[in-house]
Amino acid sequence: MILVEPQLGENIGFAARAMLNCGLTDLRIVRPRDGWPNPKAKAAASGADTVLERAMIFDAISDATAGLQQLYATTARRREMVKPVLTPRRAAEDARERVAKGERVGILFGPERAGLENDHVSLADAVIQAPLNPAFASLNLGQAVLIVAYEWWQAGSTVPASHTPLGKSPRANRAQLLGLFAHLEAELVACGFLRNEEKRPSVMRNIRNALERAELTAQEVRTFRGIVANLVEPKFKRPARSRKA
């Protein structure tokens, strides 16, 4: 990540934190406005000190990027340049492929006020532009670094899109579920809730469907059976109910 003439130390710190959130530690800064090191950057980095300590400071983009093969330029505005424009997601995939081939890859971020100059963008192989609300597309510098870094991490992540941790109990099997349904039905008959014989099958179907959707664990089935049993035969005397309640 190469920050070109960043103005605010806070934003350098936010960028460092976002980088470390996403496993990136090679920060380069070209002509930071307020000099270096910058105590405001350290405060905003919230523990990502290692990124700031290893940051390299340069006088020119050409020096900061000399050893890189592939250079991307980030921009919020459309530029009149015949150059590939990638979403952050596509750029992250592209960058991962290049790094796997041994290329060194860098990403330029411009100053807060107006972003990269066209001359700087023209030095890059490709432009990264995030699809955002066209009426309010300008990102804070730290936020821009986060989006690019976040997509980098996602492109290499093997975390499943969705999973349900089971805790200590496995998901209930069919026998346990049917046991709960039978227990509940017997008590609902006994207490009069299912007194309408004709509607009883459809009411029970609805109850089964609702409980099926919850994908209960074996422990939760035992908990629900305990609830039913205790509602039927309280372990403690119920407090007297006020007629007004």
Place this chain on the structure above:
Amino acid sequence: MILVEPQLGENIGFAARAMLNCGLTDLRIVRPRDGWPNPKAKAAASGADTVLERAMIFDAISDATAGLQQLYATTARRREMVKPVLTPRRAAEDARERVAKGERVGILFGPERAGLENDHVSLADAVIQAPLNPAFASLNLGQAVLIVAYEWWQAGSTVPASHTPLGKSPRANRAQLLGLFAHLEAELVACGFLRNEEKRPSVMRNIRNALERAELTAQEVRTFRGIVANLVEPKFKRPARSRKA
């Protein structure tokens, strides 16, 4: 987006800016520590004032979420709960599907220091957890809102992953390219660069391959032909060269 007991006004402002970047304007805040309105929030919002002006303030999460059908809770930590855990990307797809069906969807974000309490997480239908560097996974509040909002916008975006704007000139056709190659080859023969007859075909193939990869526009082909012509016959007298240069 529902911020629960946010501590810093700046983070509320960053969250508002990130929301508007991603086309979201319904911000709800439960018990902001420093009261409301908050001038630091306005400064950090950098123009997303409309989000702050329309923000609703609540005393309790139950009030802030009363009208919602689907509630997600964001967390950086693993919780011991049998509840679906979605990546921000999967959650955004899920939320888009629900909104398309007419459901109202909310996302809870906890306070900066420690995130949502387990009791708050247990109120939600699903957990959102971003895959991040496990050694440094805690996001700034504004950054967390950005990632979720960014994925929401991406899930509805039709922007192509990659495209190359052509400017005013279309991509060169084969005749224009072959014209450039022939022009260049003729001049390279004339100046002696291609004096080795045997190697000439392979040298020209390499040059053609390099120029093909650039996917030149018609205008760029004309520019390159002009460059060749001018190098051969300068319009102005060349300055005398120093031997040392």
